[in-house]
Amino acid sequence: MPKFVYTLLMYLVALLLPLKLLWRGLKQPEYRQHVGERYGFYSQTAKAPLIWVHCVSVGETRATQPLIQALLKEYPQHQLLMTHGTPTGRETGLQLWQQEIASGRVLQAYLPVDTPGAAKRFLNHFNPVLGLLMETELWFHLIDQAKRRQIPVAILSARLSEKSARGYAKLGDLTRNGLQQLALVVAQTEADAQRLQALGASNVIVCGNLKFDVTPPADSAEKGAALRQLLGKDRTVCMAASTREGEEALILDAVQNSDILLLLVPRHPQRFAEVESLLKARALNYVLRTELAQPLNEDVQVVLGNSMGEMYAYYAASDFAVMGGSLQPLGGQNLIEAATMGVPTILGPNMFNFAQVTREAVAAKAAVQMADISELATQIDTLTRNAEKRKAMSEAAKEFALKHRGTTQRLMAAIEGLLRK
Missing domain, CATH: 3.40.50.2000 (Glycogen Phosphorylase B;)
Structure with a gap:
């Protein structure tokens, strides 16, 4: 897929997004909240060097728990930004990090639709020192804009099924260039690593599945x-x-x-x-x-x-x-x-x-x-x-x-x- 076709598709997604949010909002009113963030407009601002972690929904948000704990402990001089794609993911993050969010140590927002303009607004507003995308979230304009700003972006705990790999392969150079712009790809298994390398990822290591490190609540x-x-x-x-x-x-x-x-x-x-x-x-x-x-x-x-x-x-x-x-x-x-x-x-x-x-x-x-x-x-x-x-x-x-x-x-x-x- 040529990049301009992907861009046109993203603009179409942006155009139709209000209808989707309205429809989903009939059953889940939270979809009608923070709509501006879906287009890269934010009210909260960072007051310290920012590490950005994207976890789209509930599963990824829960899986990041041990990583967020470690980041908060190891980098006390940094703020953390957690971005999500769904209200349930955002609510899960709030449940896990309520005190840290209340104190401002952790910020929450929706990741915008992947148009060039929204990606620029997101990165200009928050200016993270590092971006960490959980599992396999490839947003090509966002990755490209981060690369232009010399903001390293990595995919962590990446998993890629054979079916998903076939889908990304159909995008051709779009996938290959996007993966090559990443500073690091951390795969869950050797099989995941091999599939990502076959698609064009060059800096790939294997670290295992982060979900094993999630500690159940004490009670x-x-x-x-x-x-x-x-x-x-x-x-x-x-x-x-x-x-x-x-x-x-x-x-x-x-x-x-x-x-x-x-x-x-x-x-x-x-x-x-x-x-x-x-x-x-x-x-x-x-x-x-x-x-x-x-x-x-x-x-x-x-x-x-x-x-x-x-x-x-x-x-x-x-x-x-x-x-x-x-x-x-x-x-x-x-x-x-x-x-x-x-x-x-x-x-x-x-x-x-x-x-x-x-x-x-x-x-x-x-x-x-x-x-x-x-x-x-x-x-x-x-x-x-x-x-x-x-x-x-x-x-x-x-x-x-x-x-x-x-x-x-x-x-x-x-x-x-x-x-x-």
């Missing part, structure tokens, strides 16, 4: 135990974690003849009402997490996890989990959180966004992966009936998560090198 186990008291200690609790469109129905079909309690946690909060409508349509006896104040009656079949910020507590209250995003061809969701909490996990056949960690988790016997979705009911039944297997998988999951820690230290060493330059 996660306590909150999980309190939640489990409400769910019932004598019931087997299966958590459907971060489910996405079309997956809830598949899971409900798989457990319809089971006596387990299903803790159903949709990935996106704007779908809570949709999933509740599905439960009503199936005439299931369910309770909303936000209304759960007394121990459940035994006839309750489903608890709908419609709260925010409780994922670790949900895992701590569960006997095992089914991973959302993997039952449909959506690439899967983060299984590391489950492993960290020692929760045995059933993975669907579509974990291509987490291919390496999936292979390693299965090899470590921390998780099982289905070859086909038709196995779901059998896998759920096996773990429901076999407490010893759940216990063995739980121990394996904890050991697996602990073994892969240490990425933050390697990233900080790479960041130090960039700042020295």
